[in-house]
Amino acid sequence: MRSLVHIVTALAVIGLAFWAYRENYRTQEALARADALQSDIATARQRLRMLGAEWAYLNRPERLLDLVELNFDRLGLMPLQPHQFGRIDQVTYPVAAQNLTITNPVDVMNDGEHP
Amino acid sequence: MIRTPLRPLARILDARRKGENPDAIERENIRLRIEEQRDRTRRRAEGRLLVLAGLFLAGFTVIGGQMAVLAQSEPAEPRSEASSARILAQRADITDRKGRVLATNFDTFSLYAQPPQMIDPEGAAIKLAAIFPDLDAERLRRDFTGTRKFLWLRRTLSPEQKQAVHDIGEPGLLFGPREMRLYPNGRLAAHVLGGAGFGNEGVSAAEVVGVAGIEKALDARLRDPARAHEPLRLSLDLSVQAALEKVLAGGMSIMNARGAAGILMEARTGEIVAIASLPDFDPNTRPAPPVEGRPDDSPLFNRAVQGVYELGSTAKTFTIAQALDRGQVTPDTIINTQSPMTWGKFRIRDYRNYGRELSVAQVLVKSSNVGTARIAIETGAEQQRAFLGALGLLDPVPLEITEAGGSQPLLPSNWSELSTMTISYGHGLAISPLHLAAAYATVVGGGRKVTPTLLHDPARAPGPRVISEATSATMRALLRQVVADGTASLAEVPGYAVGGKTGTADKPAPGGGYHKDKVIATFAGMFPADDPKYVIVVTLDEPVETSGDEPRRTAGWTAVPVAAEIIRRTAPLLGLRPAIEQAGAAAIRRVSN
Numbered sequence: 001m002r003s004l005v006h007i008v009t010a011l012a013v014i015g016l017a018f019w020a021y022r023e024n025y026r027t028q029e030a031l032a033r034a035d036a037l038q039s040d041i042a043t044a045r046q047r048l049r050m051l052g053a054e055w056a057y058l059n060r061p062e063r064l065l066d067l068v069e070l071n072f073d074r075l076g077l078m079p080l081q082p083h084q085f086g087r088i089d090q091v092t093y094p095v096a097a098q099n100l101t102i103t104n105p106v107d108v109m110n111d112g113e114h115p
Numbered sequence: 116m117i118r119t120p121l122r123p124l125a126r127i128l129d130a131r132r133k134g135e136n137p138d139a140i141e142r143e144n145i146r147l148r149i150e151e152q153r154d155r156t157r158r159r160a161e162g163r164l165l166v167l168a169g170l171f172l173a174g175f176t177v178i179g180g181q182m183a184v185l186a187q188s189e190p191a192e193p194r195s196e197a198s199s200a201r202i203l204a205q206r207a208d209i210t211d212r213k214g215r216v217l218a219t220n221f222d223t224f225s226l227y228a229q230p231p232q233m234i235d236p237e238g239a240a241i242k243l244a245a246i247f248p249d250l251d252a253e254r255l256r257r258d259f260t261g262t263r264k265f266l267w268l269r270r271t272l273s274p275e276q277k278q279a280v281h282d283i284g285e286p287g288l289l290f291g292p293r294e295m296r297l298y299p300n301g302r303l304a305a306h307v308l309g310g311a312g313f314g315n316e317g318v319s320a321a322e323v324v325g326v327a328g329i330e331k332a333l334d335a336r337l338r339d340p341a342r343a344h345e346p347l348r349l350s351l352d353l354s355v356q357a358a359l360e361k362v363l364a365g366g367m368s369i370m371n372a373r374g375a376a377g378i379l380m381e382a383r384t385g386e387i388v389a390i391a392s393l394p395d396f397d398p399n400t401r402p403a404p405p406v407e408g409r410p411d412d413s414p415l416f417n418r419a420v421q422g423v424y425e426l427g428s429t430a431k432t433f434t435i436a437q438a439l440d441r442g443q444v445t446p447d448t449i450i451n452t453q454s455p456m457t458w459g460k461f462r463i464r465d466y467r468n469y470g471r472e473l474s475v476a477q478v479l480v481k482s483s484n485v486g487t488a489r490i491a492i493e494t495g496a497e498q499q500r501a502f503l504g505a506l507g508l509l510d511p512v513p514l515e516i517t518e519a520g521g522s523q524p525l526l527p528s529n530w531s532e533l534s535t536m537t538i539s540y541g542h543g544l545a546i547s548p549l550h551l552a553a554a555y556a557t558v559v560g561g562g563r564k565v566t567p568t569l570l571h572d573p574a575r576a577p578g579p580r581v582i583s584e585a586t587s588a589t590m591r592a593l594l595r596q597v598v599a600d601g602t603a604s605l606a607e608v609p610g611y612a613v614g615g616k617t618g619t620a621d622k623p624a625p626g627g628g629y630h631k632d633k634v635i636a637t638f639a640g641m642f643p644a645d646d647p648k649y650v651i652v653v654t655l656d657e658p659v660e661t662s663g664d665e666p667r668r669t670a671g672w673t674a675v676p677v678a679a680e681i682i683r684r685t686a687p688l689l690g691l692r693p694a695i696e697q698a699g700a701a702a703i704r705r706v707s708n
Contacts, residue, residue, distance in 0.1 A: 046222065049219065049220060049221075050221070050222070052216060052219060053216065053219045053220075053221055053297055053299055055216075056215065056216035056219065056299035056300070057297075057299035059215075060299055060300045060301060060303070061300065061303065061353065061354060061357035062300070062301060062302075062303070062357070065357075065361075079358070079684055080684075080687040080688055081683075081687060082608070082609070082610045082611065082683065082686060082687055082693040083610075083693070084687065085687065085692045085693055
């Protein structure tokens with residue numbers, strides 16, 4: 001009986017040691033992966049910054065203005081003017097297909113109100 | 116194991132036969148058995164000692180080996196987690212209020228040389244000079260072949276230049292990574308941004324420090340590693356700023372002005388939407404500070420903030436606002452405006468004689484110096500000083516750029532009654548255009564003190580009350596009247612109900628006194644007048660408008676049209692809808708058949 005306990009304990013120690021060993025290496029691998037991902041993120045961010053700077057450079061108002069002037073015959077863009085503001089009722093509605101023939105507006109308005 | 120008996124029968128019988136004592140055999144066997152047992156025990160003990168020695172040896176070997184490894188290897192912190200995101204940019208970006216980039220960082224390389232490692236110093240010097248025209252081949256050759264161990268060649272390189280240097284193939288020419296500040300919009304908002312340069316430089320990295328403008332004033336915030344990833348958001352609007360600068364530059368050349376400044380500010384919050392000073396510069400290649408000539412001729416000079424001038428009649432607004440707020444006058448109170456007005460040895464004149472008397476409203480609309488001076492005298496010097504102090508006109512303006520420290524107003528050393536009168540119409544007190552904009556915002560924007568700022572913050576607390584809401588409303592109506600039928604009639608922009616005041620001040624001559632034909636023309640205004648959203652200040656330095664028979668220098672002919680054009684261009688960009696007069700009842704029609 002005592003030897004059985006000894007054997008089981010020894011096996012348990014071996015098993016736990018093996019488990020700890022594997023966990024240690026898995027942790028280290030995960031850390032290395034996280035590091036690699038962080039450095040990927042850093043590279044991506046750096047690239048993003050570069051692209052952001054380039055985007056800002058290409059969209060600088062000075063350049064856009066020059067482009068608008070160069071392509072005036074195609075685009076016809078002018079500075080925004082106060083008179084370009086409008087009210088919503090100045091916009092014409094798209095004409096919907098009408099299936100109600102209105103002959104007398106007064107009749108239509110009173111339709112459905114028969115006593 | 117086979118146990119040998121102690122008294123083996125054969126030997127006993129044999130001994131008995133020979134007459135020996137058989138006990139001797141037993142003792143002999145006991146002795147043998149004890150000896151055998153002793154030998155076995157010793158062997159086992161020796162074996163155990165050996166195993167123990169082996170274990171100790173193994174233990175000491177492991178410990179010794181570990182110590183050797185620890186002594187030899189690089190120390191590393193034990194860690195339980197992966198490092199979080201690294202600090203990427205050492206300086207935060209600057210964006211406008213809509214998130215468009217005004218300043219960002221760019222990765223580049225610096226070039227340095229280590230002459231001891233060079234193979235062909237003469238050739239390298241010639242080839243380098245061919246790539247960089249500003250380097251001198253002869254000087255490089257001396258540096259490379261001399262005793263120097265290290266020298267910097269370039270702080271930043273373009274990718275093409277780097278490749279060209281790389282193609283030389285000289286092992287003594289080395290690159291160090293650098294982060295440089297980039298202003299993608301070039302000259303836009305140059306005076307606000309200021310510029311950045313390198314601080315401490317090393318081979319593998321260099322500090323980027325702000326040298327002027329907001330880059331220097333908020334250097335600590337921009338370099339704070341904890342906030343480097345979040346951009347600094349300014350209140351500027353990129354497109355409005357671009358429009359303001361373009362119109363201002365056009366106006367400056369049409370009016371033959373030496374310089375110009377323009378400010379567009381939110382009336383309620385003090386957030387600056389656009390601020391420009393011309394001539395300007397490119398913060399990417401910031402020019403060196405001037406060492407000779409007048410400082411305000413340098414493009415580095417920020418007229419909008421550092422340009423402390425007497426701004427003329429625009430100050431009348433404050434005199435009248437104070438008198439109205441104290442209940443001293445109403446807009447209809449009649450003021451004696453007999454010109455010239457004599458005060459001791461001093462005479463105050465109007466631009467032209469406006470007759471014997473005018474109402475307070477007319478004093479402002481026609482811009483009568485005499486009328487304003489009489490109102491101010493009644494108000495008193497102490498009260499005037501306190502009021503101007505409450506408007507913030509006696510201290511440097513607290514804007515978030517380093518140049519704001521240079522905006523200390525010039526005050527009279529002795530605030531006499533004469534000073535009170537001249538200050539009431541804008542002479543004797545020199546302030547910057549930004550002071551003027553903030554004070555106008557305070558007066559027309561509801562009467563609470565407005566502090567100019569460049570930072571966008573939607574939850575800004577209003578300042579202390581300076582004048583009442585009712586006085587503010589009266590001032591709005593009066594300023595609207597100045598544009599509608601006064602000196603600033605050219606500022607009329609249909610749909611936007613501009614209100615404001617002109618100011619034309621003679622420039623002080625360097626030797627004392629004033630120039631006869633050099634003026635500072637200013638327009639300070641707001642729009643829309645019934646509920647001002649924005650305050651605008653335009654200042655032209657030495658403008659001359661020459662389209663007429665004789666040159667015209669007054670603000671009404673120079674600064675005002677420029678301001679009107681700025682409003683026309685920027686108001687739609689700011690999303691302000693023009694107030695269109697109601698089209699009448701045209702939409703409703705009676706139909707019958």
